[in-house]
Amino acid sequence: MGSNTALPPAPSHFPARPQFQGFQKPGGVEADVSNLEVYGHIPADIDGTFYRVMPDPQFPPFIENDPWFNGDGSISAFRLTQGRASYRQRYVRTEKFVREREARRALLGKYRNKFTDAVEFKIRTTANTNVVHFNGKLLALKEDAPPYAMDPETLETIGLETFKGQLPSLTFTAHPKFDPDTGEMICFGYEARGDGTPDVCYYRVAPDGTFLETVWLVSPVAAMIHDFAVTENWVVFPLIPQVCDLERMRRGGEHWEWSPETPFYIGILPRVGGRPEDVRWFRHPNCFPGHSSNAYEDEAGRIVFDLGLSEKNVFFWWPDKDGNAPSPETLHSQLTRITIDPRSEDLELTAAKNVKVLEGSNSEFYRVDDRFAMRKYRHSFFDMMDPSLGTNFPAIAPVLGGGYPLYNSLAHFDIETGETEVYFPGPTHMVQEPVFIPRKGSGEEGDGYLLALVNNYASMGSELHLLDTKDFTKVVAKILLPVRLRAGLHGNWVDAADVRK
Numbered sequence: 206m207g208s209n210t211a212l213p214p215a216p217s218h219f220p221a222r223p224q225f226q227g228f229q230k231p232g233g234v235e236a237d238v239s240n241l242e243v244y245g246h247i248p249a250d251i252d253g254t255f256y257r258v259m260p261d262p263q264f265p266p267f268i269e270n271d272p273w274f275n276g277d278g279s280i281s282a283f284r285l286t287q288g289r290a291s292y293r294q295r296y297v298r299t300e301k302f303v304r305e306r307e308a309r310r311a312l313l314g315k316y317r318n319k320f321t322d323a324v325e326f327k328i329r330t331t332a333n334t335n336v337v338h339f340n341g342k343l344l345a346l347k348e349d350a351p352p353y354a355m356d357p358e359t360l361e362t363i364g365l366e367t368f369k370g371q372l373p374s375l376t377f378t379a380h381p382k383f384d385p386d387t388g389e390m391i392c393f394g395y396e397a398r399g400d401g402t403p404d405v406c407y408y409r410v411a412p413d414g415t416f417l418e419t420v421w422l423v424s425p426v427a428a429m430i431h432d433f434a435v436t437e438n439w440v441v442f443p444l445i446p447q448v449c450d451l452e453r454m455r456r457g458g459e460h461w462e463w464s465p466e467t468p469f470y471i472g473i474l475p476r477v478g479g480r481p482e483d484v485r486w487f488r489h490p491n492c493f494p495g496h497s498s499n500a501y502e503d504e505a506g507r508i509v510f511d512l513g514l515s516e517k518n519v520f521f522w523w524p525d526k527d528g529n530a531p532s533p534e535t536l537h538s539q540l541t542r543i544t545i546d547p548r549s550e551d552l553e554l555t556a557a558k559n560v561k562v563l564e565g566s567n568s569e570f571y572r573v574d575d576r577f578a579m580r581k582y583r584h585s586f587f588d589m590m591d592p593s594l595g596t597n598f599p600a601i602a603p604v605l606g607g608g609y610p611l612y613n614s615l616a617h618f619d620i621e622t623g624e625t626e627v628y629f630p631g632p633t634h635m636v637q638e639p640v641f642i643p644r645k646g647s648g649e650e651g652d653g654y655l656l657a658l659v660n661n662y663a664s665m666g667s668e669l670h671l672l673d674t675k676d677f678t679k680v681v682a683k684i685l686l687p688v689r690l691r692a693g694l695h696g697n698w699v700d701a702a703d704v705r706k
Contacts, residue, residue, distance in 0.1 A: 223607025257696025278333030298362035401451035434500035442472035584651030588612035
């Protein structure tokens with residue numbers, strides 16, 4: 206479509222689809238609020254900013270059943286200091302955003318299918334999946350393109366970030382990992398030579414932005430690699446069995462299609478000094494790998510990899526070739542440990558030998574104390590769905606909106622004791638991904654605060670809930686926003702001392 210001169214008609218309103226209605230109705234807001242209402246108290250030792258990103262389309266799509274996360278990247282910055290909270294919201298000025306604002310209409314077509322666009326883009330990303338702080342800049346990330354750099358204070362878009370021309374890949378992960386000791390950023394791009402290519406490009410970046418090494422790999426199948434994991438000596442690439450086919454895209458089809466015949470592949474590569482031929486692809490029976498909690502090496506040198514695992518296709522809006530997809534209410538992701546001997550000649554992973562469910566609740570969006578990333582750890586924090594807690598589904602169902610996963614509580618899992626603590630925000634609330642804030646002056650793992658954006662369906666407004674990990678089930682502060690923020694994807698806490706590092 207991009208080569209056609211005639212554009213499809215521009216819709217004048219958002220489609221009557223769940224992903225554009227209720228709490229999910231696009232907001233289009235850019236804002237500055239200097240003083241947010243606080244109920245309770247924000248501890249004086251908290252001084253930093255919670256950055257998060259949400260997809261929020263500025264114009265109605267001309268693809269009516271557009272998935273909710275195909276919207277423009279919109280960055281929130283929640284500044285907490287001296288017991289007060291302020292808020293700033295800005296769109297990432299991507300090529301797509303700027304050109305659509307000039308045209309006053311949507312120009313991008315289907316999710317990650319350039320053949321359905323109304324015009325041709327050089328960089329068609331929405332930069333809407335994650336936002337991280339690195340080398341003095343914010344990086345707005347989506348795994349189909351390089352990052353967009355932004356000013357951490359003003360949220361003004363600086364431009365496409367290619368690290369002064371060093372970026373070798375056409376793509377960049379939405380989940381870079383940061384070594385807490387060295388400040389090194391470990392990254393990769395999949396479909397690194399373009400749509401439908403099986404190429405994976407792995408790279409390490411020094412804290413000053415210098416690329417330290419690049420390794421080009423070829424995966425067994427052109428599949429999604431949303432998250433990954435890093436240990437002291439290894440990099441772990443979990444392939445989601447959502448596969449890409451360029452010919453399907455040319456016909457106007459979806460970028461991704463669930464493949465029940467494809468194993469869950471896990472690629473293992475030496476973190477430093479690896480060569481293309483060093484990657485080993487372990488195989489696990491077909492399932493859906495979600496987000497990583499953490500990974501490390503045990504005393505025997507085995508990789509211990511903790512992640513969310515579901516037997517069914519979590520991205521149900523991309524069914525298999527026959528149109529089969531699970532009903533959303535049947536999905537159940539569990540925090541699962543996979544143990545791999547990276548030097549083993551046996552590449553087959555089995556439930557009996559390699560897999561153990563750590564926490565059986567329906568959970569996702571795992572976060573850890575980042576000071577213990579890539580190391581043996583004890584504490585994992587995450588979103589959880591437990592209908593027995595008392596959520597008033599009949600009351601909130603008409604305004605939920607749709608297309609995104611629902612979680613009604615925050616959980617803290619102690620891996621050593623096996624105990625799970627739960628914070629339930631209320632019968633008309635759902636939670637988004639949390640971030641962990643270390644307590645000032647404490648080096649104890651997991652000692653600090655958990656902060657999460659919460660949807661209040663009674664008020665149709667957004668709130669920040671702050672918890673103290675020493676008394677996890679009670680809220681320390683509720684911070685009310687004067688706007689409704691759609692479901693987001695990922696975000697990170699940045700201490701004030703690190704903003705300009």
